[in-house]
Amino acid sequence: MSDEIGHAGFDDWLDATEEGEAYYLECDRGHGSLPPRRVCPECGSTALSEEPLPETGEIETFTVTHVPTPSFEDDAPYATAIAAFGPVRVTGQVVGVDLESIEAGMTVTPAVDVSATTGDRLLYLRVA
Amino acid sequence: MSDVRVAGVGVTPFGNVPERTGRDLFGEASIEAFEDSGVSRTDVEAVLYGNFMGELAEHQGHQGPLMAEAAGVDAPATRYEAACASSGAAIRDAVMRIRNGENDVILVGGAERMTNLGTAGATEALAIAADDLWEVRAGMTFPGAYALMAQAYFREYGGGREELAHVAVKNHDNALNNDKAQYQRAIEVADVLEAPLVSTPLGLYDSCPISDGAAAVVLTSDEYAEEHGLEAPVSITGSGQGGDRMALHDREHLARSPAAREAGEEAYADAGISAGDVDVAEVHDCFTIAEVLAIEALDLEPVGEGISAARDGRTIAGGDTPVNLSGGLKAKGHPVGATGASQVAELATLLRGDHPNSEHVDGATTGVAHNAGGTVASALVHVLEVRE
Numbered sequence: 008m009s010d011e012i013g014h015a016g017f018d019d020w021l022d023a024t025e026e027g028e029a030y031y032l033e034c035d036r037g038h039g040s041l042p043p044r045r046v047c048p049e050c051g052s053t054a055l056s057e058e059p060l061p062e063t064g065e066i067e068t069f070t071v072t073h074v075p076t077p078s079f080e081d082d083a084p085y086a087t088a089i090a091a092f093g094p095v096r097v098t099g100q101v102v103g104v105d106l107e108s109i110e111a112g113m114t115v116t117p118a119v120d121v122s123a124t125t126g127d128r129l130l131y132l133r134v135a
Numbered sequence: 136m137s138d139v140r141v142a143g144v145g146v147t148p149f150g151n152v153p154e155r156t157g158r159d160l161f162g163e164a165s166i167e168a169f170e171d172s173g174v175s176r177t178d179v180e181a182v183l184y185g186n187f188m189g190e191l192a193e194h195q196g197h198q199g200p201l202m203a204e205a206a207g208v209d210a211p212a213t214r215y216e217a218a219c220a221s222s223g224a225a226i227r228d229a230v231m232r233i234r235n236g237e238n239d240v241i242l243v244g245g246a247e248r249m250t251n252l253g254t255a256g257a258t259e260a261l262a263i264a265a266d267d268l269w270e271v272r273a274g275m276t277f278p279g280a281y282a283l284m285a286q287a288y289f290r291e292y293g294g295g296r297e298e299l300a301h302v303a304v305k306n307h308d309n310a311l312n313n314d315k316a317q318y319q320r321a322i323e324v325a326d327v328l329e330a331p332l333v334s335t336p337l338g339l340y341d342s343c344p345i346s347d348g349a350a351a352v353v354l355t356s357d358e359y360a361e362e363h364g365l366e367a368p369v370s371i372t373g374s375g376q377g378g379d380r381m382a383l384h385d386r387e388h389l390a391r392s393p394a395a396r397e398a399g400e401e402a403y404a405d406a407g408i409s410a411g412d413v414d415v416a417e418v419h420d421c422f423t424i425a426e427v428l429a430i431e432a433l434d435l436e437p438v439g440e441g442i443s444a445a446r447d448g449r450t451i452a453g454g455d456t457p458v459n460l461s462g463g464l465k466a467k468g469h470p471v472g473a474t475g476a477s478q479v480a481e482l483a484t485l486l487r488g489d490h491p492n493s494e495h496v497d498g499a500t501t502g503v504a505h506n507a508g509g510t511v512a513s514a515l516v517h518v519l520e521v522r523e
Contacts, residue, residue, distance in 0.1 A: 017268045040385070041269060048380065068290065068389055070282035071335045072274065076259040079274045087275050089283055089384045096384035098273045111290055122274075129272050 016043020021128050025119040029060040031095045039094025064092035066113045066132070071106050081124040090115050090132050099130040109134075138357040138522060139233045140367040143172025144480035145244075149348035149468030150317045153251035157186065157193055158205040160349035161246040164473075165206035168242070168351035173365055179353075180238040182212035183229050185222030185245030186472035188260045189214075192248045206351070208242055218264035219421065221245055222350065223475025223506030223515030229354050230374045230517070239359040246349035247470035257345045261471070264509040266382040278342055278422065280383055280510045282334035285424040287389035289336070294442035296336050299423040300327035301446040303340050303465055306420060309452060310462025312491035317344050317468035341423040346468035350477035369483045373406025373518030375399060383510050395432035395505060398516040402503070403434075406518035410434035413456060414499035415485055417478040419507040420463040429505050430458060433516070452495040460485060460492040475506035475515060482519045 020042050023029055032040050034047035035054040046053055069088035072079075079085065086101040086109050099117065101109055115132035122129055145167025147160050161184070169176060182203040189195045199212035215225040222245030229243040249257045261277045262270075270280070289295055304324055310316035322340060330339040360367045377397030380386050387393065403409055416435060420426035431441040435456055436449070444450040450458035461467045461481040464474060482502040484490035500521045507514050 014268060043268075048385070068283045068287040070279050070286060070337075071332075072276055072279045072282075073331070073335075074254070074258065074276070074278065074333045075274060076262055076271075076276055077255045078259065080255075082274060085274055087273060087279055087283070089389065098270050098275060098382065098384045100274055111286070127272070129274070 014043070021119050021130070024117050024130070029117050030057040031060050032056070033058045041095055041097065060117065061093040063114050063116055064090035064132070066090045066109070066111050066115060067096065068111060069101060069109050079122060079124050082122055088132055097130065099132040102131045102133055104134040136234050137236065139230050139371045140355050140357060140360040140365065141352060141369045141371060141479065141483040141519065142174050142355045142360060142365050142367045143168045143170070143353040144351070144483050145171060146315050146350045146477050146480050147348045148315045149346045149470055151250045152347045155248065155347055157189060157195065157198065157246045157248045158201055160248065160347060161202045161244065161351065162205040164244060164246070164349040164351035165242060168244070168353050172353040174240060174353050174355065176207050178240045179208045179210050179242050181210050181232065181241050182206065182208055183215060183225040183241060183243045184212060185215045185225040185475060187216060187218055187221050187247060187264070188249065188471070191260045192252055206242055217513040218508035219419065219469070219471040220475055220506045220508030220513045220515050221472045224513070226352065226475060226479055226517060227374045227376055227515055230371050233354060233356050239356040241354045242351060243354060244349065244351035244476040245472035247472040248347050249345045249470060250347050254345060269382050269384070276334060278337055279334040281422040281424055282337045283383060284389055284428065284510070285336055288424060288427065288442070291390045292439035292442065296328060297324060298442045298446050299341055299427070300324040302420065302423040302426050303327045305445045305451050306459050306463040306465040309460050309492060310466035313462050313467060316462040316466055317346055318462070318466045337422055337424070343421045343464040343469040346470040348468060348470035348473050350473040350480050352476050352479055368521050369486050369519050370522045371517055372520045373402040373408065375401025375405060375516045377401070377514040379512045381509070381512050391438065392428045392432045392507070392511040392514065394511050394514040395429055395507060395516065398514040399433040399505070402516040402518050406520065408501060408518060412501050413503050415460060415482065415496045415502045416456060416458045416505065417461060417482050417502070418458055418463070418505040419474070420459055420465050421469055423465070425507065426458065426463065429507070433503060433505055452492065457495055460490070460495060478504040478506060479517060479519065486519060486521050
């Protein structure tokens with residue numbers, strides 16, 4: 008299901024990440040968070056700026072999903088991981104390595120590609 | 136402040152009945168609850184009803200008035216939605232209303248129709264309890280989310296699939312006597328370990344089933360119970376709610392449930408008890424790892440030791456603190472909007488002594504119910520006590 012009407016803030020983030028310019032939001036007290044967001048969830052500050060996301064992150068935890076939702080039917084089995092990039096963590100599908108060899112601690116870079124099932128863009132974590 | 140009495144409870148059998156509508160299920164649960172309570176429908180002042188996926192499963196919004204009608208009650212009605220903690224949230228509000236004197240009699244409960252969606256459809260519907268942009272769009276399912284927590288737990292505190300398997304075995308054993316349970320069948324550790332994987336490290340038997348069902352509870356003020364001579368020995372004496380960031384990746388801890396800890400501490404303080412006073416617990420074991428995180432958050436086990444509680448017998452029927460004597464979500468079933476209210480119903484009957492498993496908690500006076508929404512971005516905890 009491709010969205011004709013997009014998602015303000017989130018699509019911009021995917022665009023930026025595709026161009027190698029991924030970012031996170033930082034408030035004036037230094038808390039990091041992900042867009043779309045108008046208020047820092049940590050302290051309520053409304054002074055948010057876009058700061059470059061660190062180029063690489065580290066996988067903290069992962070899973071290989073064998074029973075997907077219909078939107079990922081043709082993608083399964085696939086690995087989903089949470090990776091830390093400096094002050095923020097992101098969730099994405101792990102690519103660039105056999106599913107069996109994924110480990111916590113692996114270094115990843117953010118990338119945008121499309122789902123095999125829907126053709127929608129989604130966030131991938133590429134193992135270097 | 137009035138004590139809040141559990142006057143009556145009703146729970147439908149949980150299971151696979153795709154043709155039954157939500158209103159049919161809740162109607163049945165409410166009949167049982169009214170019969171159990173001896174309270175007249177005309178005395179009900181409000182209906183508080185939990186439901187999560189009614190729009191997707193039944194093309195039905197605005198379910199509050201519909202369910203009051205199904206229960207034969209002419210009173211203002213509101214639906215509560217907090218994912219799988221929907222009816223736990225409804226119970227908390229009912230407790231507050233009775234305590235502050237606003238209402239004397241409330242019908243509270245919930246229902247969910249799920250199996251008509253099929254496994255794929257229900258998996259998709261459940262997934263919307265996660266962050267759509269950052270989690271669902273990355274392919275995260277609910278089993279997947281709990282699997283991420285399980286892997287993080289193993290990495291931080293140790294343990295593995297075998298310890299988790301004991302949680303499933305225990306809860307299936309507990310459901311053997313519960314004729315309302317979806318699975319009344321014993322399983323062994325090997326069955327769990329050999330089952331197909333859903334999201335590593337969680338397999339089919341680490342996961343609760345997709346279920347249809349409803350639960351209803353009639354709550355009254357102390358004054359109403361006295362005036363009407365109700366036999367209602369169990370009261371809800373503590374209530375707590377905790378919250379956390381929506382997306383798992385935004386949490387401080389990936390292997391703990393701070394929202395449940397917050398809710399538990401609040402509920403214990405509200406009731407004036409401590410974790411050591413708890414005789415029996417019903418916790419939200421949508422996946423085996425969820426029970427481990429819950430009992431640690433409720434301080435029934437030290438952090439990092441909950442993983443061995445079922446294996447070492449501490450939470451089994453004959454253990455120090457039996458957990459999920461109903462069979463839990465794992466074996467009793469998990470019609471999500473009904474779950475929180477069904478936990479209160481199970482605990483009330485366990486403490487009253489008329490539950491099939493009451494023999495395992497003979498003399499027990501204090502129970503705790505833990506109901507979680509999403510990956511525990513919402514948590515509701517209630518303390519029930521015998522107040523003769």
